[in-house]
Amino acid sequence: MEKKINLKALVDKGSNKVIFIESGNAFIDVVLSFLTFPLGTIIKLGREHSAPVEIGCMNNLYSSVEEIDVSELRSYACREMLLLPRNAAESLCKILVLQVDHNAKPTRYFGCSNCQLWKTRKFFSYYPFIINPECGHYMNNEITFSVDVASAFVKERARLLITDDLQLISPCGTSIVSLFTNLGVTNRNTTEELNLNIGVDEVMNLLISSLVSKTPLTETLLKHKPVAKQSNENNNQAIHIDxxxxxxxxxxxxxxxxxxxxxxxxxxxxxxxxxxxxxxxxxxSFLTLPLGFVSKQMQDGSLKGCIDQLYRSVQDLDEQYLKSNHQKEMLLNPKLVPGFCYKSLLGIEEASYYYLDGKLTTDSSLIPSNTPLESCKIEPTDNNSSARGFxxxxxxxxxxxxxxxxxxxxxxxxxxxxxxxxxxxxxxxxxxxxxxxxxxxxxxxxxxxxxxxxxxxxxxxxxx
Structure with a gap:
């Protein structure tokens, strides 16, 4: 049976628009996870969906990778890196109640049991039976990621209001008068409360609509279809960056x-x-970049959708809601999976992986204070690294x-x-x-x- 998340929505009957929804951690985590998705993954998911998303030139980039002869690439793995890019927050996204990328094969990690990874800095591989450069043995010992199964990005009992344009608002310390005034509600009699159940299809619609519309909740929950294409209005105007x-x-x-x-x-x-x-x-390499990294560069209103609004909401979100600074950093400064960073021209970094108690983690705060970070850090040893290009x-x-x-x-x-x-x-x-x-x-x-x-x-x- 398909999993669903129940939401309470306040709707303006006259305009048939969502004013806001009340949500617990399950749905908030799903929405926040959008910021961690690589652009190539979003294009892939859109193509698998009933209404593919068209954002800028990204579809053309994706198609160009599909159509280029494999002889032009350094390896077949390079094509996979671009068409099926990995998410550095994959371990957290896999515990979401609703997973839009549920058909994706989970990334596997292998270490060398011969070298006792927990004692010295070593290597890992994305594939089994890769030769360990330090000892010459096969790396065939699978390593799992350490995750907190209760929730991904926000605390387990967190509750927030989410407006139609994906602004996150704390219900605490906000008067109803000021809330309604800020959201343009002048007559309570024109509103009604709805109980809604959403599944993976609605989440996919929401992701698509958030990229091209200022009212993605309305498009998803009331109209039941995404606005799949950016408006051509102002597309030829110059883009300004701070x-x-x-x-x-x-x-x-x-x-x-x-x-x-x-x-x-x-x-x-x-x-x-x-x-x-x-x-x-x-x-x-644009296809490997997380959506949050792109949003970080576009906080001047250049976006047709409202992902930049979601990004700013995370910036302003009170620390009482997010599980840790590490989770906040994963959303606001998302990194690439190790081995997937092409040069450093864009300024994005690779995540660091640490081996602790038989598991991998990207959270350095979990390392005991008396243990040097470098002694727990492990790096990819595969020859498929994109640092030299694809x-x-x-x-x-x-x-x-x-x-x-x-x-x-x-x-x-x-x-x-x-x-x-x-x-x-x-x-x-x-x-x-x-x-x-x-x-x-x-x-x-x-x-x-x-x-x-x-x-x-x-x-x-x-x-x-």
Whole structure:
């Protein structure tokens, strides 16, 4: 029998909109888990769902990975890393009452029993029978993750109000008058209470709607369908990022990536780009990024949906609700699974894994104070690490404005110009260098716009 979560909702009868829902820890954990999902996982789940989500250029990126010849990749595992990216918070997501990714195979971890992992710093593998580089024995001793089965991110008895745009509000210390005023409710007589039961399908609808709508609870609970596509309104406007968020531009020559843009002079848009495998590696790595990391870069209202509202709510949430600072950090500064980080241009880190009492954990606070952290830390030893990139090199690619990626082809480039109705005589070449600031700008544009290259490299940022 399918699991369900019961919710109490306050609804405005006149507008047929959800004002807020009252929720316990089970549903709150499900909503918060959205921030830990890699973008590639969200695209995959949307495709399996009845109404696939279309966010920016991410579907094109995902399709480009599917269509690229495996001979262009360093290994088949690289394709799996991108199409089925792992979640660093997977151990917590697996204990949720409702799991939208319930068909995914759990990640397995193997250590070397010969080396007694608990005594010295060693390695682990994602696959059995990998050779341990320290002793030459097979790593075939499976290790489990340590989890608290009571709840994932918030305390077991936590209760919060969740508004239609996914703002989390404490019911304590909030007067009904101020709550209704802030939510625009002027007449209590127009409201009604509903008891609702939601399952995995509704959670999937909520995830999709939260990316493209400001009213995802209404879309999910009352209209029973997600708004699967971003509005085209303002999609071609420039995207603004707070410079304090993106940090300093990387200026070292070895870190900067060179890209040749083919620009339409009359329209001042990027038709396509020609670039090496380093640029495409970076683009592909977007699929491995957790949604919370993207939200962190987009707190200026660039998003069409309201995931940024959820992110800010976690920032402001009283510590009495979250289980620990570690859980809060997993949501606000989500990390990549070890071995999945491509370079450091985007500034995202890999999670650290610690071996303690026969189990793995990412929570360093569980390590006894008299035990050095490094003595418990273990690292992946597989040769499939993405640090060197997903693609073989040297290689050249054509990348369209909406991030369709193909091995470089003059015929493909001419077809792009034809679709854009741009004569090749109306084009010019511009070479740009991309550091950290530009890479984050491109990430934001890829998520929020279907003209990623134009927004990232040509358009002037909108003023806020």
């Amino acid at each position: 410079p304090q968020t993106v940090g300093e531009t990387v200026l070292t020559e070895e870190d900067n990536i060179s890209i040749k843009l083919i620009v339409c002079k009359s329209k001042n848009i990027v038709c396509y780009a020609e670039a090496g495998e380093d640029f495409v590696n970076l683009l592909f 693609l073989k090199g040297p290689a050249s690619f054509t990348v369209t404005d909406n991030l369709v990626i193909r091995p470089i082809s003059t015929i493909f480039e001419l077809s792009v110009l034809d679709k854009l109705n741009v004569p090749f005589t109306d084009t010019e070449n511009r070479v740009v260098l991309m550091g950290k600031k530009e890479a984050l700008n491109l990430l934001v544009a890829s998520f929020a716009s279907d003209s990623a290259l134009t927004n990232a490299f040509i358009s002037e940022p909108c003023q806020t």
